[in-house]
Amino acid sequence: MNYCHVRLKSDVRCLPEALVENDADILAGPDVISRLPALPTPSHVIPSVSIPFYDDVQATLFGKELLYEEMEYSWGILKPFLETGLITLKSGLLPYKKGFCCQRCHTTSKKSFGCFDCFRCHKKCVYCRHCIMMGRISTCSVLLRWNGPAPKYHYNDILLKWDGTFSNGQQKAASKIIETILEQADILVWAVCGAGKTEILFSGLEQALRIGQRVLITTPRTDVVLELLPRLRKVLPTTSIAGLYGDSEEKHNPAQLIIATTHQTMRFTSTFDTVIIDEVDAFPYTADHSLTQAVTKAKKQQAATIHLTATPTPLLKKRVNANRLPCVRIPQRYHGFPLPVPRFQWIGSWQTRIENRSLPASCNKWSQEHIEQNIPAFLFVPSVAVLEKVTDLLKEQWPAVEGVHSGDQERLQKVNQFRKGSIPLLVTTTILERGVTIPGVDVAVLGAESAIFTESALVQIAGRAGRSKEQPGADVVYFHFGKTNGMVAAKRHITTMNRESNQKG
Amino acid sequence: MSYCLYCGENTTPLTSWTSLFLPSSPSLCSECVASLERITGNVCPTCSRPQTSATVCEDCLRWENSSQWSGLLEQNYSLYMYNEKMKDVIARWKYRGDAVIGYGFHQPVVSVYNKYFNGYVPVPIPLSKERAEERGFNQSEMLASFLQRARPPSPSIEHALIRSIHEDKQSKKSRQERIHSVIQPFQFNKKSSIKGKNIVLLDDIYTTGTTLRKAADILKKHGAKKICSITLIRG
Structure with missing residues (x-):
């Protein structure tokens, strides 16, 4: 399909060739969309006459940029929208320096682009492989953008159904968040693991939704989206909420509150007044530049941004230290007890031992003690390869032991079994470093000197332990073959937070 | 790198x-x-199905006993099993449209061609116009194009088939529906010449063998000599 620039009354519109009338005043084209010059996007177009399917198209497209293939409407239905400028078209890929830039995921890296003989434009066509899972976007694809008014939300009756109480730290952070939302500023909420991060958002969310703001809560992890969704539906029963993740079925729900993985935010464009990024330092958000850009693209020019984490990245800390990013710290856990401080245990060359099919003695003893005394235990390992070997070795002694990693189909079931107690000890990669709460669990890291166990990973791992009020103390041990800066920094991080919370408390 | x-x-x-x-x-x-699991060991000599003995499998016997289908497809050579990993790869290649993944199969396909079907004329299984428009590329055509760039290059590709009828996706049908579907989706492309030539059909997957035999039927009627096929996967 080729596209043309056509003069309609006083405006120039981009239309697919099939919709262009015979006597139209064609200014450019017909040509592949990426070769046509870009047109300015009109803002706040108000339809003068009623258009069929208006509400449905608006609901699908509002606040987003979607491929034509993702729309469920034919060009014939979309024609009046295009002619009035309610919807405008733009190229999916644009030339950038010597390569291309994907207009959806903003990737520019050369290795992310592929080339093929395209049946649609009958030319060699370049496409973006980085965001291929959301549908192929190539030099001949068009992105549709909504320029009309927002759908009407019923935000007068927003109701917050939550009657919990705040700790002092939470109270302070919650009021800071409200302030930030009203001022449309930025803030970092640095709250230790188990501080009750989600609860402190509630009052801020209520405030924002009540004044008609559109709010995005985004996080790199699907697990976190799945955990947040039911909790927020319960406390905000009258709000329209949509959860977006890989297999979600709510992709076309233009809800006022969106809870999405950072990948899913790629479809949005300048629509959110408040963006809350939970676990802002988690993989892959910090590793993938295009995700940071996607979140920036999703919010309006004037918007509040709330970064939420227990372990801010060095970059965030630097911005805080330079006074460019306000920060509120919650050094104390919700239940008021200090964080368990990790201890270090030297175990020698554990890799050689595992190759020779035995576990380091102290690590094996630790496992044995926990299994015999019925204390649930996490054993973190640096890689999937190590995971398999260690799980095998433990299974030989205690067959109920299991291992999980990111590619494991039964991950959720295994975690649930662990929670119920039918798995006494769970071997895991860093995949479970966040978001899992198991009461009374003890934690060990095997090979804590590995590069994958950064300061933040180790702090998060230690943060799994002692989260319940009934059992606030716990054993956290790093089995290592040589102390690293990361391990020392993690311990210092935890003791500093404990000291700070003592002084405040 | x-x-x-x-x-x-x-x-x-x-x-x-x-x-x-x-x-x-x-x-x-x-x-x-x-x-990805390469097919090795004993297989059915006609359809490449992995099995314990190297005799013709029951399904192929059934094909050969039917007067309508017998003798159409000489041999099918499949390279891979349809395991979980392959399902993921195919999903991304074919359905998501990540076309370049296909290049990963360049070498294996070319070496099978050189070893077993050298000199045969490659004929890709076409897509219907609607499906081609939807997908943007044809995976079988891509496999055929590899043979052109082999050393020595194969005879030039003949686009001998046209898929005029737009059916539901084969992968959405049951085995019985596939075998008993009487619709002949292909037509002969009159611009091509295949008379007296040996043909190798290319497709991504051999599931029941219906599609390939329907294609072979048309080619046979227009004078093809021997018809074999290379399919990436034995489903």
């Missing part, structure tokens, strides 16, 4: 005389290759 076409990890190919003198073509990394 090159990257695996599927998982994007760095691959460091072994240095060999070929890699020194010829530009390396994009490929899959050794881990991805290892998780």
Whole structure:
């Protein structure tokens, strides 16, 4: 399909060739969309006459940029929208320096682009492989953008159904968040693991939704989206909420509150007044530049941004230290007890031992003690390869032991079994470093000197332990073959937070 | 440095005389290759189905006993099993449209062609116009194009078939529906010439063999000599 620039009354519109009338005043084209010059996007177009399917198209497209293939409407239905400028078209890929830039995921890296003989434009066509899972976007694809008014939300009756109480730290952070939302500023909420991060958002969310703001809560992890969704539906029963993740079925729900993985935010464009990024330092958000850009693209020019984490990245800390990013710290856990401080245990060359099919003695003893005394235990390992070997070795002694990693189909079931107690000890990669709460669990890291166990990973791992009020103390041990800066920094991080919370408390 | 076409990890190919003198073509990394299961050992000589003995399998006997289908397809050679990894690869290649993944199969397909079907005329299984428009590319055509760039190159591709009827996707049908579907989706392309030639059909997957036999039927009626097929997967 080729596209043309056509003069309609006083405006120039981009239309697919099939919709262009015979006597139209064609200014450019017909040509592949990426070769046509870009047109300015009109803002706040108000339809003068009623258009069929208006509400449905608006609901699908509002606040987003979607491929034509993702729309469920034919060009014939979309024609009046295009002619009035309610919807405008733009190229999916644009030339950038010597390569291309994907207009959806903003990737520019050369290795992310592929080339093929395209049946649609009958030319060699370049496409973006980085965001291929959301549908192929190539030099001949068009992105549709909504320029009309927002759908009407019923935000007068927003109701917050939550009657919990705040700790002092939470109270302070919650009021800071409200302030930030009203001022449309930025803030970092640095709250230790188990501080009750989600609860402190509630009052801020209520405030924002009540004044008609559109709010995005985004996080790199699907697990976190799945955990947040039911909790927020319960406390905000009258709000329209949509959860977006890989297999979600709510992709076309233009809800006022969106809870999405950072990948899913790629479809949005300048629509959110408040963006809350939970676990802002988690993989892959910090590793993938295009995700940071996607979140920036999703919010309006004037918007509040709330970064939420227990372990801010060095970059965030630097911005805080330079006074460019306000920060509120919650050094104390919700239940008021200090964080368990990790201890270090030297175990020698554990890799050689595992190759020779035995576990380091102290690590094996630790496992044995926990299994015999019925204390649930996490054993973190640096890689999937190590995971398999260690799980095998433990299974030989205690067959109920299991291992999980990111590619494991039964991950959720295994975690649930662990929670119920039918798995006494769970071997895991860093995949479970966040978001899992198991009461009374003890934690060990095997090979804590590995590069994958950064300061933040180790702090998060230690943060799994002692989260319940009934059992606030716990054993956290790093089995290592040589102390690293990361391990020392993690311990210092935890003791500093404990000291700070003592002084405040 | 090159990257695996599927998982994007760095691959460091072994240095060999070929890699020194010829530009390396994009490929899959050794881990991805290892998780794709090549068909080895005893197979049905007609359809490549893996089995305990090397005799013709029951399904193929049934095909050959039917007067309508007997003798149409001489041999099908499939390269891979349809395991979980392959399902993921195919989903991304064919359905998501990540066309370049296909290049990962360049070498294996070419070597099968050279070994078993050298000199045969490649004929890709076409897509209907609607499906081609939807997908943007034809995976069978891509497999055929590899043979053109082989050394020595194959005879030029004949687009001998046209898919005029737009059916539901084969993968959405049951086995019985596929075998008993009487619709002949293909037509002969009058611009091509295949008279007296040996033909190798190319497709991504052999499931029941219905599609390939329907295609072979048309080609036979227009004078093709021997018809074989290379399919990437034995489903």
